[in-house]
Amino acid sequence: MSKPLKKKTYGLLAEYDSARAIYHACEQVRDAGYKVWDSHTPFAVHNLDKAMGLGPSVLPWIVFAMGMTGASLAMLLQWWTSTIDYPIVIAGKPYFSWQAFVPVTFELGVLFSAFGAVFGMLGLNRLPMWYHSLFNSERFLRHTDDKFFIAIEARDPKYDPQKTRELLERTGALHIEEVED
């Protein structure tokens, strides 16, 4: 324990001050072949995901599955309660008068879909995650205000402290810093 603990590096954080600057910077980082990196912006910059080379979100499939589950469960519940478990004639209608069951089926379909959309989104984004290495950077606080950032992680196979920093400098970063893990 005589040697001081060596601090681990999370990666390099580059700062930009406009949507335009980060858009072109992301294109360059993407073209340089990095994989484990991300950009951080105060709002969703239009098409920045394409400039980063990201594929489409899988969220719609989750929502679709959840919505179908909700609607099916609702219809199944109404069918089972009113024909099998507690059959009772109401207003001379058949036991399985499915037309009357449409509103509840629709509502539960929507409810389950909404749960799928919100919790699916949080799950895909690994949120909540209250600690993140990037929060160690004082400058990073402005990512929710008016600054734009690119973070290239040290675990990217192409990461090299010197070369990566040079790449980020070429993209026109205003400030580059190393962030601790």
Add this chain to the structure above:
Amino acid sequence: MAQYQDELDPITGRKELVDGANVTFHDVTEAVARPIEVPSSRWWIAFIPSVMLLGVYLISIAYLLYMGTGIWGLNNPVAWGWAIVNFVFWVGIGHAGTLISAILFLFRQKWRTSINRAAEAMTIFAVICALQFPTFHTGRPWFIYWPLPLPNQMEMWPNFRSPLLWDVFAVSTYFTVSLLFWYVGLIPDLATMRDRAKTPIRRFAYGLFALGWRGSTRHWLNYEKAYMILAGLSTPLVLSVHTIVSFDFAVSQLPGWHTTIFPPYFVAGAIFSGFAMVLTLLLPLRAWFKLEHIITIKHLENMAKIILLTGTMVGYAYAMEFFIAWYSGNPYESFAFQNRLFGDYWWAYWIMVSCNVITPQFFWIKRIRRSVVWLFILSIFVNIGMWFERFVITVTSLHHDFLPSSWDYYSPTVWDVSTLVGSFGLFFTLFCLFVRYLPTVAIGEVKSVMSIANPHYHGDGAHGERH
């Protein structure tokens, strides 16, 4: 655009949705976040009366729980009374929030970004108020879980063929989805508040609910998809909710209620009343919080146009009800409508028509659409008119139905009035707390519709260089 160029016209004039030259992203953050961090003492002027009204509400409910629903003016033919009137009124108020947040989003109406947050908050608080009334109207609110399909020792299930049960599902789904939609929209702005926080309590509170949001593009990708899906879900949902509320009436056999026009008529009325309430709330808010450059006069004018449109639709529905009552040749139906015009409740009917049909027609005049004072006054009239619409529908059909032997006159008691007035206290208290602690404008969304947010912006637009 030779001599006259309307600077607010979306086609001939400016394209900026935020007023003022060289507004930066940071300016928007400051404009929205400052009033929360450095509260104005004027906030108390709104908050204290609201809390006092809330006290009126709590006393009314406490006495109701002690005595029972007999303290209300309900009688034998009119068993629904003000509780249902208020329920439909409050649910309707909520609908404008969803219209702004979901339907205008799907139509790519970018101007919505400055008003959607407050309107969604209004939706949630209005639905909270609405849910109070059927809950307490049951007389035994501790059994309010009975409509839910829970296995129980009686081995009974709810009647899924009843519109009242559909309503339970519709309104509770509506509340849940609205809350989720609102919260998802808030996450990036809560992160903004967290990153600006100067005190540990604030940093913890905002940070807790911001869930560690860090504006990652990989996150935005899923986030924007979720937001769009929620908008797509909310759109049919909001239409279904007031449709199902109208089924409470339309599926019954009562003259004046049993009509197919009810669902669209209720939805138009809901949006009409909701936009009026949005104006009532936002006009003071934008002045007190100095948000006039973000919630611009153009926004107010657009809302006035929607009020004009939906108000005219409501007026058309009133006329069409009468036409069908006459054209159907059904004597009970005809009587129900004559009774509305000239019967015991003629005064309520004419208040409704003056407020809902005549008032919005003033919005044909551009100067009125752009006058803050006029907008505020007319929005109050619409609020009053739409409450009376629900009163007319509920009470006139119930008090004189088929058999004269079962007719009676209904009048509210002081407790009916105090519960309604008190529910405004609940609503305004919640809204005051919202404007005190949460960003009233969607900061991130407003930034994203500014022209400097465009990745291809070169700073050579109509507004000159920005550097």
